[in-house]
Amino acid sequence: MSFPFDALRRAPDVEGPGLVAFDAADRLLLDESRSVREECGPNELTVIGDAYGALALGAAWEGARGIRVHQDALTGEQAIEANAERADLRGAIAVHPELDADVVQGARVVLLRLPRSLDALRDVAGLIAAHAAPDVVVFAGGRIKHMSIAMNAVLGEFFTRVDVTHARQKSRVLVASGPHDGRDPQADAAHVDGVDVRAFAGTFGGARLDAGTRLLLAQLPERLPGGSVGDPWLDLACGNGVIGAWLARRHPEAHVWSCDQSAVAALSARATMTASGVADRVHVVRADALEGRVDASASLITLNPPFHAGAAVTGRIASHLFADAARVLRPGGELWCVWNSPLGYRGELERLVGPTRQVARDPRFTVTVSTRR
Incomplete structure (x- = not known):
């Protein structure tokens, strides 16, 4: 049985018409990363920017454990924990309030919802390259209308190879590997x-x-x-x-x-x-x-x-x-x-x-x- 995405809630974040808890990009990220995720052991999967838990809980539903999760918005973080509780998956994830080295240390797979800011993407990519495992693979996805070719170039600053998946339901995933020249975020x-x-x-x-x-x-x-x-x-x-x-x-x-x-x-x-x-x-x-x-x-x-x-x-x-x-x-x-x-x-x-x-x-x-x- 597939993960029940429709059961995800945004609460305590605002809810209402046009405000969704998951989208097609979440599904595409999980599908594109599945074969690589299956090779991960406990504590080797990190999820960043997962608005309400679709990525982390979808991966946990498929068997992943020790998933590190960072979501910038506190209400989003609380929604992830509440959705995990309802799905009986709370023990599979560990929420990290700060985006720092601990979130990505030794990770072999990172699922990332692409931020709209290129500078924010640069900070995340540099952090992963600095602290994740040498064989880390980053799956960075989003809605095509919010993506730009410049995102490929930013990932290319910190990864040797950046591939682009086929589009599906107006979503796309960038796949980055071969980390180098990592750095921590700077203000x-x-x-x-x-x-x-x-x-x-x-x-x-x-x-x-x-x-x-x-x-x-x-x-x-x-x-x-x-x-x-x-x-x-x-x-x-x-x-x-x-x-x-x-x-x-x-x-x-x-x-x-x-x-x-x-x-x-x-x-x-x-x-x-x-x-x-x-x-x-x-x-x-x-x-x-x-x-x-x-x-x-x-x-x-x-x-x-x-x-x-x-x-x-x-x-x-x-x-x-x-x-x-x-x-x-x-x-x-x-x-x-x-x-x-x-x-x-x-x-x-x-x-x-x-x-x-x-x-x-x-x-x-x-x-x-x-x-x-």
Whole structure:
């Protein structure tokens, strides 16, 4: 019996029309790699970028054990574990929150969902080449519409041979072997508005201050509520950490709590705080929204909400973040938010948080402040 892909769920990640837990590229990756995977022993298979477990659990269903799994999004990681539990395969996988040498050490087969960023692919390929077994074979697949010929060249920087499979159901797999010249990921660096920004590949905004965040920071008043050890300013979906670092540099006595569900974003934000000399006052965590924060406890939250779930554009992510911000804000507390103007979040902010006023708008972005009822 084949693996029951239709039983896979995205939860606790957002679910809804057009948001799927697997696709044809997952099936093609498993089919193309099957004969090579059958030669692997325990702990010799690694899966990277497996959104909700289709690859790792599909391989476990076929008998693989000791599968190391890395998924950047925390909700995706939690979904993989929940799907494994439902399929009675939890003992076959080991989730690794960090993308580091331990994930690929000695691996003979790596299944990889191709990231959309070439720099992110370069970091993954270099890591595999540096730490996997000398005979490792990498099966890197995705939907053709999200692939480019440049991906072949990036893999060619670290592998002697790169082959391309036949397309199937608008999906394709690149097969790389013969690793060489491996390297560990390195963060990009920049100095922006008094902040030393660091960003590993795949972090929103990279090592820069994106235009929306720049507009938000320009509107924040000099005097802000909270900012103490017991009532730190909260930077939700912090990305590279630039908002938290900027606040801490501007207010030398203030304390900030920054969070993002992306492993690479949290890593980048910590590096930004260290480089900017504010790591002692800015605590960075990997978290789903504001999990772990007490209800009605915060005076100020800043947010530049993401609107991509994988390749799909959805407002459900922002709604989830708005609702959790409302939970954590105390009555009278403020949510300062910047968003792409066409997304029209003001009504949602009014409904979920409280009275909302526009404080700035340019051709692309809108900045609002919502006061908790």
